[in-house]
Amino acid sequence: MMALAFFGPELVNNEEFCQALLDHPQDMVKSMGAFQITPKFLAPFVHAIITKGGKAMHTMLRYTTPLFSQDKTNPVLGKHCIAQSMVELNPDPSYWTPAMLAQAILGIWFAAAHQPWMNLDFITLELSRRPDYVQELLREIGDPSLLNYSDVEGLSRLDSFVKEAVRTNSLDALAIRRKALRPFTFSHGGPHVKEGELACVSLYDAMHDEGTYSNPNHFDGWRFVKTASRFTDVSEKYPVWGFGSLACPGRFHASLMIKMVLVHLISGFDFRIEDEKVATQWKWEPFTMPFESTRVQFRRRDI
Numbered sequence: 001m002m003a004l005a006f007f008g009p010e011l012v013n014n015e016e017f018c019q020a021l022l023d024h025p026q027d028m029v030k031s032m033g034a035f036q037i038t039p040k041f042l043a044p045f046v047h048a049i050i051t052k053g054g055k056a057m058h059t060m061l062r063y064t065t066p067l068f069s070q071d072k073t074n075p076v077l078g079k080h081c082i083a084q085s086m087v088e089l090n091p092d093p094s095y096w097t098p099a100m101l102a103q104a105i106l107g108i109w110f111a112a113a114h115q116p117w118m119n120l121d122f123i124t125l126e127l128s129r130r131p132d133y134v135q136e137l138l139r140e141i142g143d144p145s146l147l148n149y150s151d152v153e154g155l156s157r158l159d160s161f162v163k164e165a166v167r168t169n170s171l172d173a174l175a176i177r178r179k180a181l182r183p184f185t186f187s188h189g190g191p192h193v194k195e196g197e198l199a200c201v202s203l204y205d206a207m208h209d210e211g212t213y214s215n216p217n218h219f220d221g222w223r224f225v226k227t228a229s230r231f232t233d234v235s236e237k238y239p240v241w242g243f244g245s246l247a248c249p250g251r252f253h254a255s256l257m258i259k260m261v262l263v264h265l266i267s268g269f270d271f272r273i274e275d276e277k278v279a280t281q282w283k284w285e286p287f288t289m290p291f292e293s294t295r296v297q298f299r300r301r302d303i
């Protein structure tokens with residue numbers, strides 16, 4: 001689904017390209033892990049071994065660079081695809097060389113390729129455990145074939161459920177990572193940060209602050225209906241999108257994608273976790289990750 005929005009229908013049907021799209025983020029995450037213990041001079045070798053000489057990245061660039069060399073209004077790119085929007089944002093045509101555009105798109109691809117889907121996994125699991133919520137969401141959705149994009153975004157109960165499921169299942173325990181470019185002391189007397197050090201916020205604590213969320217350890221799917229705040233709102237009380245000028249620019253896209261999948265699932269299927277006793281999450285550093293082995297059974301409702 002994400003690849004279709006990024007690269008259009010032709011490339012999405014290319015098996016080699018799609019495999020590279022899946023491999024590239026994994027290569028990056030593995031390299032990031034390895035670099036933490038690798039001496040700097042060995043980093044290029046370790047990178048080459050992990051990524052098999054950058055195989056996935058080169059495959060992606062091989063397919064995308066010629067695509068971006070074509071006339072920018074070419075239907076292969078598509079009027080509404082992300083590359084086209086980027087070209088339109090910067091009117092200087094010399095800036096977007098095909099190689100530059102391909103690289104930029106791959107960077108955004110990395111940002112987009114993991115978060116929405118891991119969050120969707122957690123939200124689907126929460127829904128599988130809560131049939132009462134599913135019934136109410138079914139009523140709110142009504143006939144899904146009548147909904148356009150803004151209708152989907154306007155479903156306030158769905159928005160609240162998604163926001164609460166993400167609040168209680170944060171992928172990352174930390175947020176708003178910032179590197180000190182010079183020695184820095186917070187004006188309210190917080191810790192001193194040396195040059196080159198990272199400062200960040202505890203996402204977990206912000207999301208479980210009793211001053212903001214009454215009964216914070218309790219799952220209340222309609223919590224945000226009462227406050228009229230939206231999933232995509234950027235706030236220091238809900239820093240899942242980061243904060244300030246660097247806050248996630250893809251959040252509207254992510255929110256819509258997640259909700260489109262949920263509307264489809266909720267309106268068409270009964271679903272439940274195959275085995276309730278099996279663990280569905282594992283931890284790596286500050287991250288909580290889904291297990292690939294988790295199975296959810298979907299049963300079409302009209303059968």
Ligand code: HEM
Pocket residue numbers: 108111112113115116119175176177239240241242243244245246247248249250251253254255
């Ligand atoms: C549920 C899904 C997503 C979550 C939770 C998420 C979260 C984040 C966070 C926490 C940041 C760092 C912000 C900061 O440091 O203040 C970020 C940055 C970014 N995200 Fe997302 N993201 C999601 C989906 C997406 C998608 C779908 C796209 C692209 C279509 C995207 C594109 C980006 C980009 C380009 C940046 C870097 C922004 C910059 O440095 O100026 N994200 N995201």
